[in-house]
Every structure is written in C-alpha cells, then in structure tokens.
Amino acid sequence: MRSLEDMAARLANALPPQVGPMREELKANFKAVLQSQLAELDLVPREEFEATRDSLVHARARLGELEARLDALEAPKEND
Template sequence: MPSIEDLATRLSQALPPQVGPIRDELHANFRAILQSQLARLDLVPREEFEAAREMLAHSRRKLDAMEQRLAALEAERKA
C-alpha cells in the first residue's frame, strides 16, 4: 500500500510541465490534503482488525459448539 508521501509524489509528478516552478508547493499541499482526509476516515490499525476478527472467529466456534450441545440435549429429552 503506497504511503501518503508516495501518493503526493505521484500526484505532483502527474502535473503538466508548466507547473514546474510550483511543483514543490503543490506536493506539500497534496500531502497535507491527503493526511487531513485520511484522518477523517474511521480507520483502525491492521492489528486491531486482526484481533477483532480472531475474537469473532473464536465466538463463532463457541456458538457452533453450544448449538450442537443444545441439539443433542433436545434430542435426548425427546427420546
């Protein structure tokens, strides 16, 4: 995944040659805009996401086991 600096560099390099004298200023502006817009997003670090995903998978396994146990108890009760 490209960094903010990489994205700002790509944007400034994509500008036409006529803006050459202000390219550095535009690069700084691109970087500032990207940082401010990304800060507004509700993002979580990858580590937090992975931890939440593992916790959800663990809860799902426990729920499946409980459902099986309940089904077995209900079958016993009917017999």
C-alpha cells in the same frame, strides 16, 4: 502501502510541466488533503483488525458448539 509523502510526490509529478514552479507547493497540498481524508476514514491498524477477526472466528466456532449442545438438550428423548 505507499507513504503519504510518496503518494503526494507521485501526484505532483503527474502534473503538466507548466506547473513546475508550483510543484512543491502542490505536493504539500496533496499531502495535507490525503492526510485529512485518511483521518476521516477511521482506519484501524492491521494488528487490531487481525486480532478482532481472530476473536470473531473463535466466537463463531464457540457459538456453533453451544448451538449443537442446545439442540441436543432440546431434542426429544427416546424414552419419553
């Protein structure tokens, strides 16, 4: 992912030439806005996301195993 600095610079450089003298100030403002908006998204690091995903995959597999065991226990016996 691009750094906030890089994204702010790209936004500032996309402005028309007439705003040249204010470009650095606008770049700082863009960076501040990006930081505040990203902070509100409640993002998690990729490592934490992947660990949670792996745990969920394991839990789903285990649930499938337990459901199969329960079905086998609840199945009518042939001797009954």
